[in-house]
Amino acid sequence: MTTKITSARPAAGPRKGSRRRPPASSATTVGRPGFAWALPAAVFFALFAITPLIMVAVLSFMSWDGLGSPEFVGMDNWSRLMDDPVMLNSVWLTLLLTVLGVAIQTPLSIVLGVWAAGHQRNRAVLSVIYFIPLLLSATAVSVLWRALLDPNFGIPADAAWLFGDGNLFGEQATAIGVLAFVSTWQFTPFHTLIYQGAARAIPQVLYQAAEIDGAGRYRQFFHITLPQLRNAMITSMILMIVGGLTTFETVLILTQGGPGTDTTISAYYMYDKAFKSFDFGTGSAIALVLVIAATIISLVVVKVSGYDKMRSTMEGSS
Template sequence: MDARRARTAYLMLLPAIAFFVLFTYLPIGNLLTTSAHSGPRADEFTGLGNYTRAFTDPAVRHAFGITVLFAVATTVGALVLGLALALLLNRPLRGRVVFRALLLVPYLTSVAIVGLLWRNILDPELGVLNRLLAALDLPTQQWLITHPLATIIGVMLWQHTGYAMVLFLAGLQGIPEVYHEAATVDGAGPARRFRHVTLPLLAPTTLFVSIISVITGLQAFGQAYIITDGGPAAATDLYVFHVFNVAFEARDFGYSSALSFLLVVVILAFTVVQLRYGRRGEVRY
């Protein structure tokens, strides 16, 4: 009976296993193979040459540094803003369901549409934002020239904070009310209940949101490609955007494959570290 149930379980898992093998593991294996070659057709074997080149390439270090800063800023912003919105919309407010839906709409919109939308909004001459500033007799800004990285960080937060909010809402609504009631009976005010009850019990949700946000930030591409084109002066040359240029502008597919595989390793390392140290703060209930 157990063997039959096991066969049934594996049979039901087969489509998912096939999906991961075909669209995840085989492409990663092909990426690793290509990264050991160079030339326009990636047919010249170089071994670890592309990886050595990556560690000594100042353009790669620049792109990686900007991307880490971008990922940290968007992760912290998503955690803070997502939790704040979740706490606000977890209250019995009129129309809160509508507000929740509206805040989630940007996340459900494609990166291309969001990028084009904000590129038009931030246009120095015709953009709505500068027109609003001018109408208020405030100085207009060259958003994509003077504050390019901060601008695309803001766009990223605008698009992804709603998703973090929904996750935090689920976490808040999963906390048994008895814990808050017990803390209130013990004389704890709202601030102490938040610090000693809500935050510890939200640790699993916080860990998940942080992992997803870091991965999303490290893989960001559309914001740099559509809104700023990596400029000005490579100020928004995010790592994946740099890999894209190496592959399709310089036509160096072996080197771009090596850079891509390094990103896989970095994301895996970040995830393992977050899982290992993030779970220490979890509270079981």
């Protein structure tokens, strides 16, 4: 943007009078960002992301319990992992939780976000209340809900018609339900914020024109608001998918992967292998699977959604 403006000026030609500095020089110093500009970020990324990633890859071919030096074992960790029913199951559980997260949180946060972008009475106060979960750490949220859902003294005890015997953490379906619910409770405010910002940026003239044409509020929502939120939706969904694939604390504190291995998602299984069973080789292999899977999924989403050639929907952009 800025380069456009400065480079446009010399074209107007030098003006008379010396009130303005000669613009040509500033245009050349701004110039086009070279590779050097990216160096700090690139070094940082290489040091803090690429290097550990390579180490994890190397470690996944080794056997190491933290004592002594790692031993090279070839494909052992990998072949064991391929035959491990818990691993396969954990991949499905991870995908299920991610899909559940996207499916529940997206409609909720769109509705809340669009509402929060309006100018109703009490909106500001209510919005603040809705955003509170976002301020709490995932750990605190999980501890809180585990206590709130205690079958004898928590919510289930007072709502037996809904929860039955309250054994929410003792069965797979309900345990997964709790995990999806707690993530929704915690992360919907964040995505609401994205949609609120995006909804605020929709030009009012579109609504004014629609009103003149006689479109009602629902029609406006489906034909103006939703299409205009497309880019925000993609952003929010990618964040949800990445967040879903890397969910960890909620499982660690709420279910510990249980009952049995019924909620052992991949990220938790990696922790279980590495830091509870001290099998760092297998833990690294699971980590690598997660990294590769998350990268592929992100690439697919970017490609399919056209995020890579996303165009601005702002008023006046061409």
